[in-house]
Amino acid sequence: MESVSRVFSNRFVVLGIRIVLGIVFISAAIGLRFEVETLKFVFEFEKSKIAHPGGFAEAIYNYRMLPYWAINLMAIVMPWLELICGILLIVGVFWRGSALMIGVMLAVFIVALSSALYRGLDISCGCFTIDDGGHTIALDLLIRDILMFAGAAIVVTRRKGEIVLAGRN
Amino acid sequence: MRPLVTATAREALIVTIAAAALGIGMNALREDRIPLIASPEDFAVSTKAELIRIEDARRLFDEGRAVFIDARSREIFVRQHIEGALNIEPTSNVANLGWLSQTDSYLITYASSTTQGQAGVVADRLIEMGCTNVYVLRGGFEAWLEAGLPIEESR
Structure with a gap:
């Protein structure tokens, strides 16, 4: 257990986690997704959440969890939050606060996905593009989000000594 | 700390x-x-079907992969409707429409933008009949009209 804790307190490991989380969240905002069937990256900015708040609002609506007044606000703000947090996490400015917000977003995704899977909804995730290439939600997405949440938690709880490109540590 | x-x-x-x-x-x-x-009218149209954006509906229309279902009244339908659309009102008898559950096409219901609830009711009935790929057109007939897409009208 102690050796595990030592691995996760290694600053290069933490930097690795920040870079991975940062890339995932930037991709999610701008419409870059990995297609498992073809093992290729697909970049569809025109279908991205940032370029299409209306489409993203529909993806959020399809979860049938949020009150109406909150749907569009979330669709408008969340992609930018993903983009900004992703960039800051990699660069190392406000990285702890960014990791916290990424953790909060992942917690929201985990609750939403679990609830949608429990209710048997056949909807697109709205994770990386507004329709995720026609893929619908499944358990693997939930596992992916839980792993990323653990990564964000590791980063947030780091106290000092992190590698940053700019600003104070 | x-x-x-x-x-x-x-x-x-x-x-x-x-x-x-x-x-x-x-x-x-x-x-x-x-x-x-957002207001409920932007979304609340169906308990089961998802909304489809006009761009996606247009693509499916162009590819011949969609059946459009007009959920407005017969009278309004006759005046003007999406090219090739069927008319199924929320109260219509759907007993002879079993073929819809056999088709591979996308079934896209619509009403007018202010009566989208009707499109939702029809979408739900289609799903209950066993149809899959049922969607409700976002923005209704007016959105289709505004986009300048093909319609049929009586003269």
């Missing part, structure tokens, strides 16, 4: 405010901006 928690919370708040400002600002600059606060 406490200063670190405070600093982290402050960073998170700043990041969130920046994202909100950017998001709201960029949305305001868009031609197809969405209102900050």
Whole structure:
């Protein structure tokens, strides 16, 4: 257990986690997704959440969890939050606060996905593009989000000594 | 420990405010901006079917992979409807429409933008009949009309 804790307190490991989380969240905002069937990256900015708040609002609506007044606000703000947090996490400015917000977003995704899977909804995730290439939600997405949440938690709880490109540590 | 928690919370708040400002600002600059606060009419059309955007509906129409179902009254339907659409009102008898559950096409229901609930009711009935790939056209017939897409009308 102690050796595990030592691995996760290694600053290069933490930097690795920040870079991975940062890339995932930037991709999610701008419409870059990995297609498992073809093992290729697909970049569809025109279908991205940032370029299409209306489409993203529909993806959020399809979860049938949020009150109406909150749907569009979330669709408008969340992609930018993903983009900004992703960039800051990699660069190392406000990285702890960014990791916290990424953790909060992942917690929201985990609750939403679990609830949608429990209710048997056949909807697109709205994770990386507004329709995720026609893929619908499944358990693997939930596992992916839980792993990323653990990564964000590791980063947030780091106290000092992190590698940053700019600003104070 | 406490200063670190405070600093982290402050960073998170700043990041969130920046994202909100950017998001709201960029949305305001868009031609197809969405209102900050959604109303039920924007979404609440069906308990089971998803909404489909006009761009996607158009693509399926062009590819011949969609059957459009007009959920408005017969009288309004006859006057003007999406090219090739069927008319199924919420109260219509659907007993002879079993073939719809056999088709591979997307079934897209619509009504007028202010009576989208009717499209939702028809979509739900189709799903209950065993149809899959049932969607409700976002914005209804008016959105189709505004986009300048093909319609049929009586003269």
